[in-house]
Amino acid sequence: MGHDHTPAPPARFTRRGLLAATAALPAAALLPGCSGDRRRRTSGGRITLRFQSLAWQQDSLKANKQLVAEWNRQHPEIQVQYVQGAWPTVHDQLLTSFEGGEAPDIIHDATDDLADFAYGGDLADLTALLPPRLRRDIPQRSWQTATFDGRIHGVPFLQEPRVLIANRAKLHRSGVRLPTPEDPWTWEEFAQAAQRLTRGTDHGVAWPLKEPVSATLNLALSTGGRMFHRHPDGTVEVRFDAVDQVVPRTIHDQVNVDRSASRTTLGMGGSDTLPGFFAGRCAMVPLGFSYRQQIVQQAPKGFDWTVLPAPKGSALDQGVSPQTLSIAEDCPHKEAAMAFIDFFLRPPNMVRLALGDWLLPTGREALRHPALRAARYDWATGTALASTLRSAPAQSVRGYPEWKDKVATPGLQEYYSGAIDLNTLKKRLVGDGNLVLARYQR
């Protein structure tokens, strides 16, 4: 008996019909939801704008959604649709959105993420759109953080200084002077205080340096460090001068020389250091101002903590990358989008947003609000530091992300762990770094 594998004449109609029906059912179910972007359509003259927010904390989410609802109630002709984004994925998501022509109209992001989109023509130039009130309310130093090639591509509205969160009881016991925004520690005093606070296995300070570059660069501004120097022809050069070296050398010596800093926290994120901080394993942790919320939520009852200003060098300055609101270049209703931003960032609203995120507003009016000058949770300390916050020197440099990932992050990690010395670090940051930047400046 032969094994005939030749297919018998198939019942084509039956199978095809079955397949067609199977395919058609889900497709039919999906049709109502498969529309593309409808934001440009207007109905009876009504405009709908999409606002992508990155708010993620409960109070902040609530404030964002409430403000959108208030706007929509007051402006029936310009409706804003709230779209939820996320910080960890915002760059990839925006990149593909711009490529696909599906970007939101109003975009929440941070100044250190804007450079590629600003230079790439994806974000609208807001310079001529900004209402005078908003322009006046936000100081020039904040506008500089969102200015690329002389054009403003975002409205900076929330920011945070890096501060020292400290165990007050330990500081009192050690007898060290408590620094204030008016009379902060110098880097030398900070190093001495950390040594006095070190007892046995308990360290004076724990540096969470999972991402060491931004922390190092931003704090180095206090000693006059810039590292990125722009020439008159627009090209940028990396240097690692004596003023750039003060902060990295202090951290290195704390970890490797006097052992006043914990080695184990070098690879940690800020949140990871908190359990050890609560347990008394370290007396101080340099963190963003907004970490106070986690401390309030997670600290054991009765844990006595305080916020201290970061040490100063020649000044108390430090670099920041504020959160911003931008408008997509493709948005056909830029004036309407700016009107929403203006509403969203009115002083009382800016206060609500700042309180929701435990951050500082950039607006002068908002910073005067009593809630942000309260002693509770050391809001006053942070607010007093607002005038010291400057544009992070690297954020407008093309090629900075590659320099950071390929050169600076591994270099600083190795230096802080003691694997390489300062000269080797300098060779890498400058030599390898300028090679990277050169590719972006041809």
Added chain:
Amino acid sequence: MSGSESSGTGNAPTARRHTAPTRPRRRGAAPYARRTATRAGQYTALLAYLVFLAFPFLWLLSTAFKPPRELGSLHPTWIPEAPTLENFRQAFAQQPLPAAAANSLLAAAVSALIAIVLATPMAYVLARYRTRLSRAATGWVVISQAFPLVLVIIPLFLILKGLHLVDSRIGLILVYVVWSLPFALWMLTGYVRAVPPELEEAAAVDGAGRLRTLVSVTAPLLAPGIVATALFAFITAWNEFFFALVLLKSPGKQTLPVVLTHFLGTEGVADLGPLAAAALLATLPSLLLFAVIQRRITGGMLAGAVKN
């Protein structure tokens, strides 16, 4: 006599009884002990591996029920000291989890269905008709599994953009079908090969046509494999994150894995309790389905691997 016999005969067997069991015991004791030790070692290693695999899930389970103060403890406990449902309440209050779950369910179910509808006849042809073309096709299916996601995402995005299928559920489902089809095909081919052709031949001898044979003989035998493959495709799509992130823009269309990232802040800070609660809920369907089909999946992968 009898005594001597008994003693004589008795001695020998006694001696044999004495020596005979001893020798094998001497020979067999060491291997037996070795076998026991090996087996114990294997079970210990297996247990350690299971603990290693289960650790993230058990930690997630524990975290989901912990209040914030326990999350910040230097000495965390496996069992929450003051278990709470507050994390679940917050998770549902902060993000549209039911809508996102519905989107995930739709994308996963429809893509799994389409993948099965396409893969089943293809697998049958690849398994039954051994031609050069089918061998090349099988090889291509296996090779396609090696392509990393980043290699395909940009071309795929551009193709979908050209078809106006960005920010479209249909676009996402198409991608999921394409993504799960090779593995589904490979799995189903194994199942088809495990069905003896003699059964189809017998049906043909009895006068059944090709379609009747397929429907009445082959399909019932393939059913468990089809179910296992469908569930596998479903779980793959249910858990998928990157395509959904890149392709879907409207908030109403976002899937569960994308919505879970909304609990994350800057610099790796997370709203840990609600995130763990939401992630736990998102994991449950996968766990339940895997618990149901894991034996079938293993069977499907091995089916046809050995010639009977």
